[in-house]
Amino acid sequence: MVQEIRRAREADLKEIFAIETAVQKAPWAESVFADIQRDEDAYFFVADEGGSRPVAFLIAISGDDFLEILNFAVAPASQRQGIGGRLFQYVLNEASKAGISSVRLEVRESNAPAIAIYTASGLEVVGMRKGYYNDNGENALLMTGEISLI
Numbered sequence: 001m002v003q004e005i006r007r008a009r010e011a012d013l014k015e016i017f018a019i020e021t022a023v024q025k026a027p028w029a030e031s032v033f034a035d036i037q038r039d040e041d042a043y044f045f046v047a048d049e050g051g052s053r054p055v056a057f058l059i060a061i062s063g064d065d066f067l068e069i070l071n072f073a074v075a076p077a078s079q080r081q082g083i084g085g086r087l088f089q090y091v092l093n094e095a096s097k098a099g100i101s102s103v104r105l106e107v108r109e110s111n112a113p114a115i116a117i118y119t120a121s122g123l124e125v126v127g128m129r130k131g132y133y134n135d136n137g138e139n140a141l142l143m144t145g146e147i148s149l150i
């Protein structure tokens with residue numbers, strides 16, 4: 001059971017990187033997570049099951065008036081329990097409180113679970129980047145939504 005959604009701490013970084021390598025097809029380098037955790041302007045949140053053990057994380061950055069989702073993952077043993085959906089919605093609410101009105105992201109065309117979360121939050125597909133992902137040449141879908149309507 002997720003007890004808390006909170007900002008990522010330095011002490012979470014090992015567990016976050018373990019989640020990343022377990023679930024992402026093309027994991028980011030570990031140092032990138034440390035850099036983002038130190039950036040106070042970044043949106044870097046975790047879902048914590050208690051005992052300060054993150055089971056999911058989401059990273060986003062804000063532009064003038066939009067939030068861009070950069071990375072988002074739930075540990076394999078914690079998937080399909082609604083954690084990803086709750087974490088995504090939480091971060092949108094945080095951005096909304098900061099005056100940000102829209103959200104955008106790229107997602108692999110085959111990523112049904114992620115697309116289900118984004119669609120449930122009101123995002124729509126607005127474009128496609130053909131062959132965007134280097135590892136397998138998969139297309140990226142561009143999705144956007146107005147946070148105020150979510």
Ligand SMILES: CC(C)(COP(=O)(O)OP(=O)(O)OC[C@H]1O[C@@H](n2cnc3c(N)ncnc32)[C@H](O)[C@@H]1OP(=O)(O)O)[C@@H](O)C(=O)NCCC(=O)NCCS
Binds near residue numbers: 070071081114120
């Ligand atoms: C995408 C991801 C974050 C979803 O996290 P999650 O906690 O398992 O998702 P939820 O339990 O909140 O499920 C949300 C919705 O997706 C659906 N869903 C979840 N897993 C699914 C699957 N394997 N296939 C189809 N739909 C799925 C659920 O049915 C749910 O919809 P519902 O609320 O209408 O029932 C997780 O699967 C993951 O970490 N994937 C690998 C990394 C990734 O792809 N990140 C996103 C792009 S960077």
